[in-house]
Amino acid sequence: MTAPIKPAEGYAFAYLDEQTKRMIRRAILKAVAIPGHQVPFAARDMPMPYGWGTGGIQVTAAILGPADVLKVIDQGADDTTNAVSIRAFFQKTAGVAVTTRTSEATVVQTRHRIPEKPLVAGQTLVYQVPIPEPLRFLEPRETETRVMHALADYGLMHVKLYEDIATHGHIAKTYAYPVKVEGRYVMDPSPIPKFDNPKMHMSPALQLFGAGREKRIYALPPFTRVASLDFEDHPFERTRFEAPCALCGATDAYLDEVVIDDRGGRMFVCSDTDHCETRRQEGHRGALLGDIPEEARS
Amino acid sequence: MALTSAAFAATIAPGFHDPVFQSQATFRAVLEALAEPGGERAVDGIATAPAPLSPVAAAVIATLADFETTVWRDAALLTPEIEAWLAFHTGAPAVLDPAHAAFALVSASPDCPDFAEFALGTDVDPSTSTTLILRVDGFGEGRGFRLAGPGIDGTREVTIAGAPADLAERLTANRALFPRGIDLILAGPTSVMGLPRTTHIEEIR
Numbered sequence: 001m002t003a004p005i006k007p008a009e010g011y012a013f014a015y016l017d018e019q020t021k022r023m024i025r026r027a028i029l030k031a032v033a034i035p036g037h038q039v040p041f042a043a044r045d046m047p048m049p050y051g052w053g054t055g056g057i058q059v060t061a062a063i064l065g066p067a068d069v070l071k072v073i074d075q076g077a078d079d080t081t082n083a084v085s086i087r088a089f090f091q092k093t094a095g096v097a098v099t100t101r102t103s104e105a106t107v108v109q110t111r112h113r114i115p116e117k118p119l120v121a122g123q124t125l126v127y128q129v130p131i132p133e134p135l136r137f138l139e140p141r142e143t144e145t146r147v148m149h150a151l152a153d154y155g156l157m158h159v160k161l162y163e164d165i166a167t168h169g170h171i172a173k174t175y176a177y178p179v180k181v182e183g184r185y186v187m188d189p190s191p192i193p194k195f196d197n198p199k200m201h202m203s204p205a206l207q208l209f210g211a212g213r214e215k216r217i218y219a220l221p222p223f224t225r226v227a228s229l230d231f232e233d234h235p236f237e238r239t240r241f242e243a244p245c246a247l248c249g250a251t252d253a254y255l256d257e258v259v260i261d262d263r264g265g266r267m268f269v270c271s272d273t274d275h276c277e278t279r280r281q282e283g284h285r286g287a288l289l290g291d292i293p294e295e296a297r298s
Numbered sequence: 299m300a301l302t303s304a305a306f307a308a309t310i311a312p313g314f315h316d317p318v319f320q321s322q323a324t325f326r327a328v329l330e331a332l333a334e335p336g337g338e339r340a341v342d343g344i345a346t347a348p349a350p351l352s353p354v355a356a357a358v359i360a361t362l363a364d365f366e367t368t369v370w371r372d373a374a375l376l377t378p379e380i381e382a383w384l385a386f387h388t389g390a391p392a393v394l395d396p397a398h399a400a401f402a403l404v405s406a407s408p409d410c411p412d413f414a415e416f417a418l419g420t421d422v423d424p425s426t427s428t429t430l431i432l433r434v435d436g437f438g439e440g441r442g443f444r445l446a447g448p449g450i451d452g453t454r455e456v457t458i459a460g461a462p463a464d465l466a467e468r469l470t471a472n473r474a475l476f477p478r479g480i481d482l483i484l485a486g487p488t489s490v491m492g493l494p495r496t497t498h499i500e501e502i503r
Binding site: 012013018019021022023025026027028029030031032033034035037039040062063064065066146147149150151182184185202204206219220221222223224225 | 317318319321322323325326328329330332333334361362363364366367400420421422423424425427429448449450451476477481494495496
């Protein structure tokens with residue numbers, strides 16, 4: 001964990017002005033009161049392009065306080081460009097403590113993953129959402145999709161899933177797999193792999209979703225029922241991997257495929273870098289984990 | 299005779315002494331309260347708020363209201379001091395019709411209108427409903443309620459003193475409107491408790 005630092009001068013705490021924070025905070029409270037419903041909010045221009053997490057960063061800025069410990073992940077990794085930039089942004093503008101350890105964080109902002117280590121009560125997970133509307137590719141008109149949500153008219157979504165089964169023999173959606181919240185709203189979980197969907201169900205942590213370009217905030221309070229859409233004869237199935245992580249040997253983690261040579265060689269490694277590093281420190285070894293050379297050991 | 303600005307300013311009590319961090323702390327307390335209904339969350343109230351506006355209710359409204367939100371007050375809170383305090387510290391326009399309120403401040407439970415008189419939102423946009431900030435005498439004593447729903451692992455039992463006598467009936471009727479309905483923030487002497495529209499409530503007799 002990196003301790004709090006003095007924020008750079010000239011910035012409002014956590015970048016956003018107080019009126020913007022109040023507006024976002026009001027949207028978050030209503031989102032929590034109506035789990036799965038997309039609440040419109042007046043998203044601001046942020047000092048980064050759309051698609052880089054402008055929604056998540058505004059939600060994080062609105063909730064963050066000086067006592068928070070922030071972790072930011074991009075596809076599970078703490079060390080990719082998006083994660084490093086957003087972490088540095090809040091270090092600079094809010095001076096908060098940051099960490100890569102899931103267990104140390106009070107707020108985790110994420111792009112497209114849920115950490116492998118189960119979240120606990122008191123933690124908040126903030127998702128960066130590109131397209132909050134699960135019905136968007138079935139019905140392009142926002143006026144129509146809002147009425148469909150109002151009427152809980154989700155037949156079109158079930159037809160889409162059925163057509164997948166008719167064409168491919170199974171539901172072909174592997175990420176942004178739609179869920180139903182508390183038996184009412186169909187919600188886009190953001191482009192997390194469907195492997196992560198079961199982690200949302202009855203999670204003790206608060207989950208907040210921010211879509212900057214589309215100007216929507218939605219939420220899952222802790223202990224909320226979240227069911228992945230499926231059929232009785234084609235139940236939801238979590239992605240399974242044939243091989244364990246090549247570095248830490250994990251068999252229960254989401255793995256990334258990495259090409260390692262030009263002869264078709266490839267390895268599968270944990271997408272969650274903190275999970276993988278923690279396991280290696282605990283002594284778990286995967287098939288491709290090398291030894292540190294004798295002369296490099298200190 | 300119109301008040302001079304100096305005389306007028308003298309009648310307005312201070313608000314947050316550190317608006318950025320006090321409003322952040324108050325917001326997180328309210329967020330956790332609504333995310334985990336029935337849980338009590340400590341709030342550092344604004345002791346200087348003009349009575350009968352409770353310090354905790356004052357902190358909550360100062361955190362959430364501004365020129366974009368309308369505020370409705372019950373009869374006991376319709377004093378010039380509170381009018382001036384809210385206008386100065388939040389800039390929120392006051393409304394007399396509860397159906398037009400983004401926030402409602404209720405200081406005395408017997409004066410609380412039927413919840414259906416507030417803005418309930420629409421099926422398309424249920425988030426436009428009123429958030430009710432209701433002053434209560436305290437938690438941990440008074441009448442007992444059993445809560446269930448999102449934010450609660452199983453059921454949770456709470457006791458609330460000084461809530462409307464028919465709170466369970468009111469909230470059950472409100473629950474039946476889902477996804478429409480009001481959301482309730484109970485403001486105790488030193489803490490808040492949230493009862494959003496999703497919570498199932500029954501009184502334990």
